[in-house]
Structure formats: structure tokens, C-alpha cells
Amino acid sequence: MQSMRTLEQERARYAWQCIQHCLDHAIEGLRARIAEERNEKNREELQRRLKTLQSEEGGKNWKKGYGSLARKVPSLILTNGLGQTLAFLKAKGKGDPSDEHEVFYQHISNWLKQRLRLEDDLLEWIVNSANSQQYRITTMEALAFLQWLKRFAEAILPKGEE
Numbered sequence: 737m738q739s740m741r742t743l744e745q746e747r748a749r750y751a752w753q754c755i756q757h758c759l760d761h762a763i764e765g766l767r768a769r770i771a772e773e774r775n776e777k778n779r780e781e782l783q784r785r786l787k788t789l790q791s792e793e794g795g796k797n798w799k800k801g802y803g804s805l806a807r808k809v810p811s812l813i814l815t816n817g818l819g820q821t822l823a824f825l826k827a828k829g830k831g832d833p834s835d836e837h838e839v840f841y842q843h844i845s846n847w848l849k850q851r852l853r854l855e856d857d858l859l860e861w862i863v864n865s866a867n868s869q870q871y872r873i874t875t876m877e878a879l880a881f882l883q884w885l886k887r888f889a890e891a892i893l894p895k896g897e898e
Contacts, residue, residue: 744880747847751884754843755892758802759795761842765833785834799893801836806889809840810882818875819862826859847881848874 741749754761766786773779788794805825812821822841829838845858852874854861862871 747881748884750847751881751888754885755806755888758836758839758843758893759789759798762798762834762836762839763789765839769833789834796894798836800895802840803889803893803895805836805840806882806886806893809844810879810886813875813879813882818871818878819859822859822862843885844878844881848878851877 763786766782766789770779770782770786773782789798809821809825812824816824822844825837825841825844829835829841832838848854848858852861852870856865862874866874
């Protein structure tokens, strides 16, 4: 029998998974992109980036960037709003599965989509469908989730220059 878990426990569990596997998600995404790439020159560039991510120094730098986002994004949401912050992460990540902004966006998006039972893109839902009450509730849920993500990032990811 599976025990009942509180919402806080579920947030913590998902945030812990995100932090522990953040670099793995970037590497998996990059491998998938390499498998799809048909242009040889682009494929070589992607493989060079994969090699960098898999190196000790490259992985450490990537984790510093992700940890920095975990510390900054909650204040960005409070200052600019959830939609603006998600748009910022999307713009910086540019759909690159190995970029820490894109991986961070996917982690927030996946959690909120699961909670909201959304199948559409989160940003599109915010822009086209969400009413003000749904937007406010989604923002509060994002901040509650990010509190766990920030704490775990502070606990186990290397700290970069802020």
C-alpha cells in the first residue's frame, strides 16, 4: 500500500529529483538533439558541447549556472510576474536542451503542468487561457515549488559568482 503524501512532500520530492538530475537532463536532451541532427557540421558542434558538459569542469560550471537560477528566479517572479519570468527563461534557453535556462524552464513547467493537469505549453496557457485567479494560484504554486528547489540547490550544487 502506497502511503499518502502531502503536497509539500510531493513538491520536495520533485525538486530533489530536479536538482539531483539537472545535468543528466541536459545531457539526455543534447544526446536526443544529436540523434535528430542531420547536418554533419551542426552534429559535430553538438557533440563538442556534449563533451564539454560531460567533463568535470564543464559539468561543474553548468551546475553553478543552474544553481544561480534556482536562487534568482523566485525574486524574478515576485518582481516581474510568472509569465515574464518564464518568457525570460525561454528566451535565454532558445529551446537548447543543454542550456541551464531551458532545463530550468522545463522543470518549473513540468511541475506546474502536472499540478494544473495541462497538456498544452504552460506559457501559451498563461498567455491565452488563464484567468487572473488561475494565474495567481499558479504563481503561488510556482513559488512554493521554487522554495524547495532553491534550498536543495543551496545544499548540493556548487555556488558560482552572483
